[in-house]
Amino acid sequence: MIATVTFNPSLDYVISVDSFILGALNRTNTEKIFPGGKGINVSIVLHALGIDTIAYGFEAGFTGTALTHLLHQRRIQADFIQVANGFTRINVKIRTANTESEINGRGPEIDKKDIELLYAKLDLLSEADCLVLAGSIPPMVPQTIYEDILCHLQGKKIKTIVDATNHLLLNVLPYHPFLIKPNDIELGEIFGVKISGIADSITYGKKLQDSGAKNVLVSLGKKGAILIDEFGTVHQCDAPKGKVLNTIGAGDSMVAGFLAGYLKTGDYKQALRMGVCAGSASAFSYDLASRQDIETLLCNMNQQSPVNDGKMLF
Ligand SMILES: Nc1ncnc2c1ncn2[C@@H]1O[C@H](COP(=O)(O)OP(=O)(O)O)[C@@H](O)[C@H]1O
Numbered sequence: 001m002i003a004t005v006t007f008n009p010s011l012d013y014v015i016s017v018d019s020f021i022l023g024a025l026n027r028t029n030t031e032k033i034f035p036g037g038k039g040i041n042v043s044i045v046l047h048a049l050g051i052d053t054i055a056y057g058f059e060a061g062f063t064g065t066a067l068t069h070l071l072h073q074r075r076i077q078a079d080f081i082q083v084a085n086g087f088t089r090i091n092v093k094i095r096t097a098n099t100e101s102e103i104n105g106r107g108p109e110i111d112k113k114d115i116e117l118l119y120a121k122l123d124l125l126s127e128a129d130c131l132v133l134a135g136s137i138p139p140m141v142p143q144t145i146y147e148d149i150l151c152h153l154q155g156k157k158i159k160t161i162v163d164a165t166n167h168l169l170l171n172v173l174p175y176h177p178f179l180i181k182p183n184d185i186e187l188g189e190i191f192g193v194k195i196s197g198i199a200d201s202i203t204y205g206k207k208l209q210d211s212g213a214k215n216v217l218v219s220l221g222k223k224g225a226i227l228i229d230e231f232g233t234v235h236q237c238d239a240p241k242g243k244v245l246n247t248i249g250a251g252d253s254m255v256a257g258f259l260a261g262y263l264k265t266g267d268y269k270q271a272l273r274m275g276v277c278a279g280s281a282s283a284f285s286y287d288l289a290s291r292q293d294i295e296t297l298l299c300n301m302n303q304q305s306p307v308n309d310g311k312m313l314f
């Protein structure tokens with residue numbers, strides 16, 4: 001079972017406009033609402049790939065009810081703690097022909113008692129399980145929560161995966177997460193540098209591994225991804241080409257694809273390929289990727305086996 005935790009779920013209101021003009025009335029061409037939040041997206045794609053998953057998190061208000069309903073429609077197993085104050089955020093994603101802008105909300109108030117309820121659920125996880133902690137933390141929750149959870153579960157041999165930014169990510173490294181997935185911008189932010197190519201991604205990704213992460217997956221948007229695996233081998237995989245429709249959730253899809261690929265094959269090269277194909281398949285569709293989308297890209301990639309695709313660099 002792969003459990004995901006989303007401290008700050010959302011409804012993603014994804015709209016497209018011809019051009020987005022600040023300070024003026026803009027009207028949409030298309031508008032869609034998706035369930036959102038990083039762990040939830042990971043669970044949705046895992047479910048599409050036939051992997052047993054449960055989404056933990058917190059929900060509040062009528063938007064929380066709507067989120068639960070959307071997940072129920074998709075047959076996603078979700079177990080959310082209902083919190084009393086505030087409402088599940090609505091994250092606004094604005095697409096023009098060549099830009100994507102986002103406004104992500106703050107989220108509801110989660111108190112100590114709510115967090116204790118989450119710990120009670122996590123205490124039921126065992127060695128056979130994986131735990132994905134992903135996304136931002138609402139303002140009232142201690143910003144040490146990810147490291148606190150990993151510390152609490154230490155010794156239970158659960159495979160942990162963390163997809164978060166800055167100190168939220170850095171502070172979990174001493175607990176040896178199985179996988180972390182920064183994108184190149186987030187990686188640069190951690191070290192106060194601009195990552196300008198694969199060599200930089202490898203250099204700084206290795207620093208995160210030296211600090212304790214077992215596997216470091218650095219996603220590079222349309223340039224694909226690199227993986228520094230637990231044995232220190234560096235793999236690179238180009239992204240497939242296609243028409244980009246919506247990149248929201250591409251990173252989360254990559255995490256799901258990587259885990260599914262790893263659990264299925266135990267092979268890091270295939271896991272990386274599956275991760276890249278899942279990320280790209282989501283980028284090439286309005287919704288998150290379907291199993292068929294992912295498998296078609298993976299099949300093409302494996303057939304073509306381009307020279308620099310999935311190969312070991314070192
Ligand atoms: N424009 C794109 N074209 C093709 N694939 C993409 C594109 N953007 C993202 N992807 C795929 O999704 C993966 C994750 O995307 P990325 O933007 O790096 O993550 P995040 O959403 O976390 O910022 C990439 O490694 C790639 O496989």
Ligand SMILES: O=P(O)(O)OC[C@H]1O[C@](O)(COP(=O)(O)O)[C@@H](O)[C@@H]1O
Pocket residue numbers: 008010012035036037038039041091104134135136137247248249250251252253
């Ligand atoms: O928790 P954060 O960092 O505010 O991010 C939440 C947003 O990220 C998403 O999970 C998408 O994440 P990615 O594009 O990085 O995969 C959206 O569904 C959600 O609106």
